[in-house]
Amino acid sequence: MTALIGAYTQGCMLALFALGIYITFRIFNFPDITGEGSYVFGGAITAVLIVGMQFTLWDPATPLGSVVNMLLVNLINPTLKFWGNPFLATLAGFLAGMAAGFCTGVLHIKFRINSLISGILVMTALYSINLDTMGKSNISLLENPTLISAAQHAVLGQPKLDAGGNTIKDLSTVRIIGWDVQKSELVSLAAIFLLVTLLTSLTYWFFRTNIGTAMRATGDNDQMIRALGVNTGNMIIFGTALSNGFIGLSGSLFVQHSGYADVQMGLGMVVSGLASVIVGEALVGTRSLGLTLMGAMMGSILYRLVVSLVLSLGMPPNDLKLVSAVFVFAALVLPGFIAKWRRTRPAVRAGQPVAV
Amino acid sequence: MLKVSHVHKTFNPHTPNEVRALQGVNLDLGPGKFLIVLGGNGSGKSTMLNAVAGSFFVDEGTISIDGNDVTRWREDERAKLIGRVFQNPFSGTAPNMSIAENVALAALRGQPRGFGSALNRSMREEIRARVRGLNMGLEDRLENMIGSLSGGQRQALTLLMATWVKPKLLLLDEHTAALDPKTADKVIHLTENVISQGKLTALMVTHSMQQAVNLGDRIIMMHKGNIVRDFQGAEKKRLRVEDLLEQFEDIRRMEQLDESASEMLQENYI
Numbered sequence: 001m002t003a004l005i006g007a008y009t010q011g012c013m014l015a016l017f018a019l020g021i022y023i024t025f026r027i028f029n030f031p032d033i034t035g036e037g038s039y040v041f042g043g044a045i046t047a048v049l050i051v052g053m054q055f056t057l058w059d060p061a062t063p064l065g066s067v068v069n070m071l072l073v074n075l076i077n078p079t080l081k082f083w084g085n086p087f088l089a090t091l092a093g094f095l096a097g098m099a100a101g102f103c104t105g106v107l108h109i110k111f112r113i114n115s116l117i118s119g120i121l122v123m124t125a126l127y128s129i130n131l132d133t134m135g136k137s138n139i140s141l142l143e144n145p146t147l148i149s150a151a152q153h154a155v156l157g158q159p160k161l162d163a164g165g166n167t168i169k170d171l172s173t174v175r176i177i178g179w180d181v182q183k184s185e186l187v188s189l190a191a192i193f194l195l196v197t198l199l200t201s202l203t204y205w206f207f208r209t210n211i212g213t214a215m216r217a218t219g220d221n222d223q224m225i226r227a228l229g230v231n232t233g234n235m236i237i238f239g240t241a242l243s244n245g246f247i248g249l250s251g252s253l254f255v256q257h258s259g260y261a262d263v264q265m266g267l268g269m270v271v272s273g274l275a276s277v278i279v280g281e282a283l284v285g286t287r288s289l290g291l292t293l294m295g296a297m298m299g300s301i302l303y304r305l306v307v308s309l310v311l312s313l314g315m316p317p318n319d320l321k322l323v324s325a326v327f328v329f330a331a332l333v334l335p336g337f338i339a340k341w342r343r344t345r346p347a348v349r350a351g352q353p354v355a356v
Numbered sequence: 357m358l359k360v361s362h363v364h365k366t367f368n369p370h371t372p373n374e375v376r377a378l379q380g381v382n383l384d385l386g387p388g389k390f391l392i393v394l395g396g397n398g399s400g401k402s403t404m405l406n407a408v409a410g411s412f413f414v415d416e417g418t419i420s421i422d423g424n425d426v427t428r429w430r431e432d433e434r435a436k437l438i439g440r441v442f443q444n445p446f447s448g449t450a451p452n453m454s455i456a457e458n459v460a461l462a463a464l465r466g467q468p469r470g471f472g473s474a475l476n477r478s479m480r481e482e483i484r485a486r487v488r489g490l491n492m493g494l495e496d497r498l499e500n501m502i503g504s505l506s507g508g509q510r511q512a513l514t515l516l517m518a519t520w521v522k523p524k525l526l527l528l529d530e531h532t533a534a535l536d537p538k539t540a541d542k543v544i545h546l547t548e549n550v551i552s553q554g555k556l557t558a559l560m561v562t563h564s565m566q567q568a569v570n571l572g573d574r575i576i577m578m579h580k581g582n583i584v585r586d587f588q589g590a591e592k593k594r595l596r597v598e599d600l601l602e603q604f605e606d607i608r609r610m611e612q613l614d615e616s617a618s619e620m621l622q623e624n625y626i
Binding site for chain 2: 206208209210211212213214216217220221223224225226227228229230231232
């Protein structure tokens with residue numbers, strides 16, 4: 001059961017990633033793979049702020065390093081205490097993702113670089129930036145307060161301390177349909193679920209405002225919306241920023257839930273997000289905006305459940321990305337095949353002569 | 357209202373595919389006038405319309421609309437002044453959004469868009485009322501995706517959208533060319549009503565001589581990136597389809613003469 005709760009929680013966090021993917025891939029028809037980097041970036045920024053590490057980008061003893069440190073680090077470091085609050089650290093993860101997406105959008109629109117290449121460039125640059133941010137390839141949050149622990153304390157009360165001053169983990173359980181579930185696990189699931197639901201609702205509201213409908217129209221028919229006075233370039237930049245903001249937030253939540261940040265954790269996430277969106281579309285269709293947004297969320301949770309099921313049945317975790325890729329391939333190709341099959345079948349069934 | 361001066365545009369300059377689409381076009385269109393632009397394929401009539409709309413920047417010359425020099429304005433900036441209907445019915449509407457949403461987008465043409473709800477109650481009511489005015493029964497299908505509509509319905513809606521906010525200039529780019537004759541008649545009728553009721557300044561590119569004769573107060577004919585004929589006032593009113601065809605034949609003969617003349621010169625002097 002704990003594994004199941006874990007899968008739900010993972011699914012909810014993936015839903016934020018899928019929301020980002022939905023915005024770029026579906027609303028703007030913009031194949032943006034910045035997410036592989038901005039996911040880590042959001043997580044890394046959050047982790048570093050929560051741990052309270054001091055930034056040292058380059059060795060300050062070197063000529064270039066002294067300049068970089070003077071410009072960037074000395075501005076950032078004094079504010080670390082302020083941003084160390086878990087809420088602000090999470091917000092910083094969101095903003096970090098937005099900054100990454102903004103860069104991708106600018107590369108594509110202002111410098112007219114192919115959308116896929118723009119994403120690859122930013123993603124590659126982010127790999128270094130993520131290492132710079134964390135100073136090493138992974139960091140642990142240790143016992144520092146996170147959004148998740150804040151939620152747990154709010155619901156379950158402050159944790160008790162042992163003689164040495166360390167917190168004792170609350171392992172109390174509650175029975176749900178015959179299973180013992182740790183309360184703390186349940187609270188973190190509820191907290192993340194609420195946050196994701198709130199953000200999905202906000203997105204739904206946003207895409208029905210004047211500016212939101214203009215964004216949707218930009219992806220649907222850019223010629224038309226330009227003729228109606230909308231700067232489509234700015235819309236796309238705003239869209240990639242928003243999308244990667246959600247992705248950065250997803251990474252930030254993942255880091256706070258799992259307790260560590262790793263520079264590799266974004267690998268294959270875009271395919272997972274895309275798979276979630278596709279599963280969601282298969283579940284609820286694409287008839288209305290609200291349905292598709294809800295579908296993306298349901299799809300992510302279902303995707304994670306299936307993944308944990310397949311893993312528990314004995315598939316080696318190393319093959320997970322291969323299977324995800326094959327799944328997305330099938331999901332992209334099958335609808336076409338099915339449509340073709342449906343077109344040809346009835347003619348044969350009705351006994352009509354086959355065209356020669 | 358619209359003033360086009362010495363406008364030049366060359367596509368793919370300095371390549372084998374070089375096309376001199378506009379070669380010093382001059383045009384002055386007064387307010388409330390309805391101009392018909394005729395011309396053969398590649399005569400530059402659509403290019404001129406696109407140059408006015410801002411689809412590209414011109415190489416030389418200036419364009420001004422309602423006293424504003426818009427030569428360096430982007431397409432979306434010019435949309436403050438211009439309403440537009442495209443030749444392709446698919447171009448003027450967003451297929452995966454509802455009729456109501458499409459019209460609501462047009463209701464804010466050229467205005468800043470904020471975080472207000474796109475479809476509030478009063479907007480819905482107004483959309484329903486105005487769509488009912490099209491007499492196409494679309495007012496009961498406002499939540500349907502535009503993609504499910506026919507070409508004629510889409511063009512009628514695009515026309516409604518282009519004129520929802522009264523434009524300083526209405527651009528119609530062969531907007532009935534992709535429709536069947538009956539639907540085309542309907543859309544033309546609608547166009548005429550919209551323009552006369554709103555006293556709009558309009559520029560319509562067309563292939564149809566019949567439309568050219570029946571509509572508008574002025575006809576220009578374009579050829580090789582230039583305006584070669586201009587009929588206004590009483591002269592335009594007298595014009596019949598046969599006269600137009602004759603003019604076309606004239607232009608064609610002139611061109612042949614030009615070519616044979618240049619051949620003769622080449623043979624004699626080179």
